[in-house]
Amino acid sequence: MSNQPDLLILKMQEGSEMAFSRVYERYNEALRGIIFAVVKDDAVAEEVLQDVFMKIWNNSSSYDVKQGRFFTWALNISRNAAIDHLRSKAHKNNLKNLSRDYFVNIPEDATDEMEVQTDSLGIMKWVNKLKPTCIKIIDLIFFKGFTFKDGAAELNIPEGTLKTRHRKCVNELRNVMGE
């Protein structure tokens, strides 16, 4: 377990490409996964990821450690870029993949091509142990980027309930990951 690499992030903000490459190494897998969960296409995910890291490089100075985690900042950029892509013209010409929520459907998709397509074998054993409500909550709050107010409205539960359930779900996830 380690904290975020503040020094590297600072060096990147000062324009060090070497620092950028190490920030990439550290965060690219997670951001790729988030993007993929939204766009559901390998090649598109790769394109969006490239876009996201260009934004991280070009706008690195707008990250402020006093506002929150670097991961959270990068997560926001990734979700927005992925959602922007879905709304874009390029995507509308190719709508066939939109019908299903990727993360929510992992358990039932386990036997079809999704499993082969992604590295989801490891994640399968975690996700399968989560309650369906947890999968729904994590999908909304983490992958879809709902605020807890909007998430509560979407799930039709009080905000306080969403907060505590979300915490329980993340705890469950941490347990099954054997943290």
Added chain:
Amino acid sequence: MIDTKELIDSGDLELYVCGALPANRAQEIAQISKQHPEVLEEIISIENAYQRLAAGLAPDHNDETYAKLEAIIGAKNKVVKSPSSWSPYIGWAAAGLLLIASGYFYNANNETNEEIVQIEQQKEFLETENIEIESINSQYASTLQVLSDPETVKVNLAGQAGFESSNAVAFYNNEKNVTYIDIQGLPEVPENMVYQLWSLTLDPLTPTSLGTLPIEKESYNELLRIDNAYDTQAFGITLEEAGGADAPTLERLYTLGVIDKG
């Protein structure tokens, strides 16, 4: 005082990592996490779980994306692996072989040189990083030495009328003539203003300036070291116009703390 267990149990830290909190709440948590290691640790665990979950969804890929990024941002010395193209020509004339082979070795040599340059750059970078970490470490070590000295007294500077939400903490060591001050609990300095630290003796109340505090917001995160050879009985922080004042402006006395002699 913040109840960190309550904060940890509240579910706010999970939402914080996901970016699902309003900006002002996120800022508060960022601030709290700097002061309370147990909160930071919990945040890191949540973040790790989420990073692993997301990474588990990532499709297989090759390294092309980084190479493209590198090309775009203008990184130099990209190593291109050249195919061993001389072998099909071996049956050709000796002169041709020689030409191509020398070309190959020229390329290989260039590549090796490029790799060396890259490795050297990386080494240089790591060394700089190392030096910085070492210097941060030695700062920590000397700070820790003072903080753990039995002679060091911790002084809580409470927010004063009008500035109730401000606070600061001083660590005063009269033997070593040094004071550390933590100003994370002060609001950001308005433009053209500066915080000034005062050493006070009571009865009669006599303020002595210990100087103005740095205005860069980064320095809020560190304990500031201040030479202080005075027999301080209380510390006060006022907001003054840029450059500081000769006497404290009491209407802008943000925090005040008396040294507990008990």
